[in-house]
Amino acid sequence: MNNIIKYAFLFIFLVLLQAGVLSHLNLFGFLNPFLYIYLLITLPLSTPRIYMLWIGFALGLSIDMLLNTPGLHTIPTTFIAFIRNQVAQKSLVRGELEGIKVPTVFTMGFSAFVTYAGILVVLHHSILFFLDAFGFHHFFAVLLNTVYSSMLTMSLIILIQFLFVSRKRIEMY
Amino acid sequence: MRRLINLIYKYHLFLLFLLLELLGFILLLNNRYQRAAIVNSTNAVTGGYFSAIENMQEYLNLKQENDKLQKENAKLRSTILNFPVLEENLRFFEIDTNVVIIPAKIISGQISNNHNYFMINKGSKDGIRPDMGVISEDVVVGITTRVSTAYSLLLPVINVNSKISAKIKKNNYKASLIWDGVDYRYAKLIDIPNHLELFPGDTIVTSGYSFYFPPGLLLGTVSEYYHDEGANFNHAKVKLFADFDALQNVYLIDNYHQNQQDSLLNSATHE
Numbered sequence: 001m002n003n004i005i006k007y008a009f010l011f012i013f014l015v016l017l018q019a020g021v022l023s024h025l026n027l028f029g030f031l032n033p034f035l036y037i038y039l040l041i042t043l044p045l046s047t048p049r050i051y052m053l054w055i056g057f058a059l060g061l062s063i064d065m066l067l068n069t070p071g072l073h074t075i076p077t078t079f080i081a082f083i084r085n086q087v088a089q090k091s092l093v094r095g096e097l098e099g100i101k102v103p104t105v106f107t108m109g110f111s112a113f114v115t116y117a118g119i120l121v122v123l124h125h126s127i128l129f130f131l132d133a134f135g136f137h138h139f140f141a142v143l144l145n146t147v148y149s150s151m152l153t154m155s156l157i158i159l160i161q162f163l164f165v166s167r168k169r170i171e172m173y
Numbered sequence: 174m175r176r177l178i179n180l181i182y183k184y185h186l187f188l189l190f191l192l193l194e195l196l197g198f199i200l201l202l203n204n205r206y207q208r209a210a211i212v213n214s215t216n217a218v219t220g221g222y223f224s225a226i227e228n229m230q231e232y233l234n235l236k237q238e239n240d241k242l243q244k245e246n247a248k249l250r251s252t253i254l255n256f257p258v259l260e261e262n263l264r265f266f267e268i269d270t271n272v273v274i275i276p277a278k279i280i281s282g283q284i285s286n287n288h289n290y291f292m293i294n295k296g297s298k299d300g301i302r303p304d305m306g307v308i309s310e311d312v313v314v315g316i317t318t319r320v321s322t323a324y325s326l327l328l329p330v331i332n333v334n335s336k337i338s339a340k341i342k343k344n345n346y347k348a349s350l351i352w353d354g355v356d357y358r359y360a361k362l363i364d365i366p367n368h369l370e371l372f373p374g375d376t377i378v379t380s381g382y383s384f385y386f387p388p389g390l391l392l393g394t395v396s397e398y399y400h401d402e403g404a405n406f407n408h409a410k411v412k413l414f415a416d417f418d419a420l421q422n423v424y425l426i427d428n429y430h431q432n433q434q435d436s437l438l439n440s441a442t443h444e
Contacts, residue, residue: 019222023285030285030357050185050189053193057196060197067283068292071198071200074193078197131201138354
């Protein structure tokens, strides 16, 4: 129960942060991180997949409503919510998901977490940018945008992991 | 029947996934082809949130905005001082007094998408209607699309659906200004007659042929000119005057003649 309230707050906080601040950064004129998918990356792995789908859909839709981009964020966010558990499974070298409740740098190990989060971020961003361009007209411009934005989002995710997720609290889950 | 239910149960997760993605695509395509957003945030809750954020951000740009307004003030003052002279010259012309200017503030907006929209803090209660021209000083910003009571959405020049009737200032030739979604600082001038020679620095202004904007408002300057071999028209890359990254104060042009002009055009095309 406690956990549900915690994640509900994280949901609202990330949506407001994304729509109010992060989507207006426009670093170097065009670069924005999409940190709100942090929620989907760190939800407990035991979350029923049907809830994951609905959470992903609701998250994307909330962002879309605030940014006036109907569907643009809903589609990639629902997609990564759907494939998240498989990606987590594949990213672990030893393939032991049982012992891990929450995917973090400390529970999964640095390289496994970076692989896991990286795959989700790159998939999300590339779907997002190619949907926005609506095809492959400016293929290389869009690709470059995807690469830079993914790197930005990933650095933020890792920064948050080291700053706000403590080893001790993880053991309590 | 039983097998069907079993099958649905077995794949219910995947079916839900397909359903949600389908919903997403319906939203996306609807938005693309209707020009205005269905799920739009021009309502009280989100509008209030963006207003609060804008209030905070306003302090950061205070000095810059102040300078801009002061410059504009000075320009208007000089116009007033010159007015007796102008009046003398304009005595035989009927001055159009049907244009009303409404000030507004941009409270949220995107410049990194292809389908960018901006939100302003004025709505139908302030006299805003869809299809009003939006300017900043004498630079074109865009057109209003969706209006709620307290907020409205505008379609800026930097939206791939935007198309503005323009002309080349030095020789009054007509062309169209569109945006290709690459860089928010540059737009594309198309339908330039083949025989024209344009040079970097040539000014592009509104033509006044559409009723959104009066003629002569600034759009941008030519930065590169392209000859399209074998085509009747050329195109050019245009550096926009409006800095969409730092836009705050805008003005809306309310043209009372617009409805009459529109209906006149409609009746003419139906004959």
